[in-house]
Amino acid sequence: MARSLPYTAGDIVAVPLRDEGFALGVIARADGKGIALGYFFGQRIDALDKVTGPQALNPDNAAKVCRFGDRGIIKGLWAIVGRVTDWDPEKWPVPAFCRNGEILVQYDDRTLESVGTQRLPQSGCQDLPEDGLEGSGFVEIKLTKLIAAQEKDI
Template identity: 35%
Template sequence: MNVREGTLFGLPTKSCGQALGVVSRYSPRGIAVAYFYGPFVDGPPAESPPAVLEIPAPDAAIAILRFGDPALVEGTWPVHGVADNWDRDRWAATAFVRGAPGGRAYVVQYDDHDPSVVRSERRATADEARTLPDDDLYGYVLVENTISRLMSD
């Protein structure tokens, strides 16, 4: 499967149907960053998307995660094509926060063309520590579990 920026895919959840994933950055090393929305479709994952697939705004995402790509490449998560009129500038996804809750936090800035390459790190402000996505690299099962939990909340 050819994964690239703007790829739309379904993500099966445990009990909430299917979430929608939008790949915003993709590394030749198999690391992806995606925005997740849900629920996208009730019931088990479909092989094809609904007739009309409207992509939500980036700020409506329930999560932004960095993860390895095997579930996309091997077809575990159904790929529904590439977004029309993809505009990568609307889908910033290179700054993440790491650190212990209540402790020191750091902003990790990844390369804009390769989310596996760290470009810089600096101390995070309190606002950044609260609002930026966590700097974790998820496996596909953890992505499914995390999105399932967020959709059931």
């Protein structure tokens, strides 16, 4: 049964990083049962007061796209800090994902349930996000590592 959520598609969340600061994410879809689809960005934000109001984020610049559990939002650990300017869900699609390096997985745009898989050559889905359902804590860890690696390369 779907529940009333404290967030909606187009909301921007501040994901706490495990070392310091926050990363931004955009809620692109939610099934109303605890699973959401998010686009996450790889820039560290030092403080929440630096992020207010609508943001002009671009899905093409996302560092990570995944299906995730919304517990971090529900528990108030991930703050809703704004909305995407001119929110249009078609610009933030549910992508195909890759499982085990060779299986293309597609999800329903509304329910986020799997609607089909297809085996591809091993290099066939290397540019797709990895399939799975990540907990909010796992998303925090992955973003922390991703941002730390980017900052180290600068």
